[in-house]
Amino acid sequence: MATVRRLAFGPQVCGRLDEGSAREWLVPDGCGGYAMGTAGGLRTRRYHGLLVVAGENGRHLGPASLDPILTLPSGVSVRLGTHEWADGTIAPRGHELLAGFELVDGLPRWRWRVGDVVVERELAMAHGRPAVAIVHRLLTGGPVSLALDTLCTWRDVHGERGASGPPPTVSEASGGCVVADAYRLRGPGFRRAGSWWRGVHYRAEAARGLNPQEDLWHAGRFHAELRQPGATAEVTAWASDLDSAPPPASEIIQAARSRNRAIVAAARPADDAQATLALAADATLWFLHAVGRHVAVTDDTDLAASLLPALRDVVDHHLAGTRYGIGADPADGLLRQGAPGEALTWMDARVDGVPVTARAGKPVEINALWVNGLAMVIKLAWQVRVGAAVREQRDLDHRAPPPAPTRPPWPRSPAASRPWPAASPTWSTARPATTRPCGPISCWRGRCRTPRCAPHPASCRPSAPP
Structure with a gap:
């Protein structure tokens, strides 16, 4: 079956904040919603997030970020997320640990390397409903502990929400929680938190002359033990019918990959x-x-x-x-x-x-x-x-x-x-x-017979590439 062309960026792009944050990805759900972000992991716009839900009253942003934290066998904890704050600080700086970002069959994939430990993240949307699936997989090294800080909001995608107002309500549910009675998260070992992360800065909004700051609610943290290569931690988030859970995250990703390949195959010349x-x-x-x-x-x-x-x-x-x-x-x-x-x-x-x-x-x-x-x-x-x-x-x-x-x-x-x-x-x-651009004939040392250099009477030569 035909495949979607792979697009990849290495640490030369992902490790440079300006470069990685300038390359954006978007995965739609087929009903007006989407997940969207950057190759480097930095959220630069108010509508960057893991689950944007389309409804009668426009689009709303739910879970904004799922920040990975690795605890190595030595006991050292390493944060893999990336955030920019109102005072200009970049912390944590997980983009510097990215070994690469790629789109595989149209789906984003990140790989972080910490010593001999490599952890991969894949993301896909369930087609036809507002649901996102995120799979973390240990590729090499281990055992490691993986925690996922869940940063949430519930607002119009073009608005902002701050600590000056009430926080989103968070109620426990099987395997996770329900936020603002609007969407649900499910994953391994969820523990509630409940605090504002203040002063998140969106550089693309600042460049547009819009309000670039807001606060995010730390709803809780998922936990998983990845004891050997191949071990996974799967998280799903969905809106609409909260009692109807989507399939497991790995199945959603596989279905999305198969669907994208089928679309490419259908686009091949028929005659x-x-x-x-x-x-x-x-x-x-x-x-x-x-x-x-x-x-x-x-x-x-x-x-x-x-x-x-x-x-x-x-x-x-x-x-x-x-x-x-x-x-x-x-x-x-x-x-x-x-x-x-x-x-x-x-x-x-x-x-x-x-x-x-x-x-x-x-x-x-x-x-x-x-x-x-x-x-x-x-x-x-x-x-x-x-x-x-x-x-x-x-x-x-x-x-x-x-x-x-x-x-x-x-x-x-x-x-x-x-x-x-x-x-x-x-x-x-x-x-x-x-x-x-490495031609056609261009003027060299001011001597050329080409029309743009007509006053110069001597001979011309091919130009060297810039």
Whole structure:
């Protein structure tokens, strides 16, 4: 069965508060509600939380956070949550212990590493009802004790609630509690608490000029002993019919994963006509460009490393040739495309089967993307290699890492040889003379005949990547 593409961020993103909190995830319940947060675990908006319930009077936020606390065999307790407070303090700083965040089949997954102990959290919504499932799993190490601080509210998602008013009512129920007579939580070893956590700060609301602060009610704490790898602690929260419990959390997650895979499978091309649309000559090349620009802006070399094998595979398939005549011409390295009766670019619009602007052959806009894609993949490979060398040096000692090369070994002319880092020698045949952000022809040292540099009379040369 088809799968949802995996999206992952390593500690380079998750461990940096600004980076991790800028990447948001959302899981819907199919009836207007959702769970939402950030990759790093910091809640930055008033509507970030584990269970947002849709109703006749709008959406309301219930449980806001479930903060894990690990107690190691040595007796040391480590908090894995992350909060920002009104005075600017970040405490606890669990994001610094994140080994990674990923979306697997559309569902968020976090992994924290503390020494040899790795704990994983997965989350999903039950489809068709306001219910969230959260599973914590010990992957390595142990035994450990796991506590989960439950921070709650009950308010409009665009409002706030404070300690100046009455706290939400919390009444005990089998396996957990009922909050504000609006939603119920169930999990292992629940113990009531009852105190305000004051001055929670939402940086995204502050940036919008809105009130960025509120107080959350500490309703209680769940407890579980994870004695060996594979042991789990499952928590569910639901609204609406409080007496009708949803399935166990692990079953909800498995059902959500299966449903997401089925949706992806249903979206696959059903016939050759749909396959033609899906295999546009320029679509994959735009993806190469998007990845290159993303990494250039964010410096997310973890993402570059994870995508690089797929990006190389894209180029290899274009060199070998794909369907509908899409492939590189061995004679000049340019990309050609076209098949009788097929429209492979947006400019190939047809009236009565006749293309208005025929693009079969080697259209310039396709080859601008192709050469740009080659340069982007080469640059990403270089960045990944340099990043790995820097990390290796940091592991060897705690001194400052050696400076990266000031410039990658880009060719000095279109004909110059360019060894592909750890790649097939067939790449040497695919180097057309122009590039995109790494071209097309751009002015070098003020001498160029291109229209934008018309006053300069001398020769031009390909520009090096930024």
